Amino acid sequence: MRLLLVNANTSRNITEHLAAEARLSLPAGWQLNTATGAFGAAVIQSRRDCAVAEHACIEAVEARMADCDAVVVGVSLDTGLWALRQTLAVPVVGLLEASLLTACLVGGRYGLVVMGRQTVPLYRELVVRHGQAARLAGIEAIAAGAPEVYAAPEQFESTLADAANRLVAGGAESVILVGAVVAGMHRRLQPRVAVPLLDGMACAVTQACGLAGLALPKPGAGSYRLS
Structure with a gap:
């Protein structure tokens, strides 16, 4: 099973820090992969930062979406969470x-x-x-x-x-x-x-992996259905 951790800002050192923490909560048999935003703020701190980072987050995940069984959005403002939850067929959880x-x-x-x-x-x-x-x-x-x-x-x-x-x-x-x-x-x-x-990281990793284990179907109706 593969968990994708996406950091919506551009700081790779923060991605590495989050990944180290995520591994402490990762269940046995799970592999961690990471993605970092290619553009936007180094650290997200404002509404404008969030708006730009949401686009960066979606692009970063879509490039790896065939490669994961669950996704954790590694930003405390849950940037891109709802859009990714609609886009992907796997669980997506925010910090x-x-x-x-x-x-x-x-x-x-x-x-x-x-x-x-x-x-x-x-x-x-x-x-x-x-x-x-x-x-x-x-x-x-x-x-x-x-x-x-x-x-x-x-x-x-x-x-x-x-x-x-x-x-x-x-x-x-x-x-x-x-x-x-x-x-x-x-x-x-x-x-x-x-x-x-x-x-947030310990909570998100635990919940994302748990949801993947439930193997719930993707909604076929409502705002989170694939479109």
Whole structure:
């Protein structure tokens, strides 16, 4: 079985980082392949970035679509997710989507820790689009953007833990660390937070491979049918 991990931005080093984390959750018998966007932003952080990256994501996957049994969209803004879900006959799962659904299984209300205050409206809208707004306890944004965090993740560990704990104090029963650049950091931070910390890559790989195992048919009606 083959899982395709697509990074919709152009940063191959982030693709490699995500792939290393994905392999930690990959079931036995699965092979991981990767694809990276050929154009657009190095790190997606705005509405314009998302619009361009959606095209890049679709092109990157379509070039490899005969080569996979499931797809993980390795972007925390789930860029291209819905278009790919219509286009492909295999399961397609996004990082934020998988985290939100997992949060519903481990507790009641959940919180998000995101990179950069300018991204808060985008994530809030995305939570609504995924139908999970009623369980959102809050969003904490650290001042640094994704590029700064990726360049020196150790410097931001206390900041991330403090943000997670503020969400817990506000009623969150699980906390999602949002962003491809923080993939894997939940393992180091978990001892400092009293509720489960959820990692988008671990959640997405587990769900994508599980869905492939269900072997569900492609919808023949509705908006996700092949056209």
